[in-house]
Amino acid sequence: MEAGSGGLSANRKLLIGKNMFRFEQLEIWKLAIEYGNKLYDIANTFPKAETYALSDQLKRAGVSVSSNIAEGSGGSNKEFCNYLNISIKSILETVNILYFAKLRGYIAGQKRLELYEEAEKLIRKIRAFKSSLQK
Numbered sequence: 001m002e003a004g005s006g007g008l009s010a011n012r013k014l015l016i017g018k019n020m021f022r023f024e025q026l027e028i029w030k031l032a033i034e035y036g037n038k039l040y041d042i043a044n045t046f047p048k049a050e051t052y053a054l055s056d057q058l059k060r061a062g063v064s065v066s067s068n069i070a071e072g073s074g075g076s077n078k079e080f081c082n083y084l085n086i087s088i089k090s091i092l093e094t095v096n097i098l099y100f101a102k103l104r105g106y107i108a109g110q111k112r113l114e115l116y117e118e119a120e121k122l123i124r125k126i127r128a129f130k131s132s133l134q135k
Contacts (some may be wrong), residue, residue, distance in 0.1 A: 023073035028125050032066035032087065035118055039094055042115075046106050054106070058097045064090040065122070077133040083129045091119050091126075 027048045039062030046055040065087045072083025095116060102112045 021070070023070040025127070026069065026073070028122070028129050029066055029069045029073075031122050031125065032069055035091075035094075035115075035122055036062035036066050038062075038115065038118075040096075040097075042101075042107060042111070046101065048104070054097060054101060054104075057096060058101070061093040061097060063078070063091050065094070069126075081130050081133055084126050084133075088123050088126055091123055095119050 002080055040059050043055040043058040043062075046058075050056075068083045068087040068090065072080040072087075075083075098107065098112050101107045102109055
């Protein structure tokens with residue numbers, strides 16, 4: 001390890017900021033990362049009693065969206081489409097959790113609606129991308 005490098009090799013430092021993998025260039029993956037990050041932040045505002053319940057479930061579902069896009073990108077188009085379907089299902093799970101969080105008073109109605117619209121947009125884009133793979 002190099003001193004002061006945080007454990008990064010010189011070659012690895014040169015690659016930071018560059019796209020190394022197919023999924024890193026996909027708009028759907030970038031949007032999924034942003035969506036997941038927002039969900040993570042919201043989950044961190046839930047009451048402490050929800051740390052290992054609703055908060056954790058929202059975080060896992062939010063991360064699952066981009067993770068399945070990334071994982072699926074390493075296979076055939078047919079496999080990728082299957083992973084994209086799982087990403088969509090994870091988005092739907094987050095929408096359900098956010099609805100429940102709103103009912104419990106953990107998030108404001110306006111915030112839930114903003115994330116709902118973002119989820120709809122992401123699902124539309126994933127479906128369009130999936131269609132392009134099936135041609």
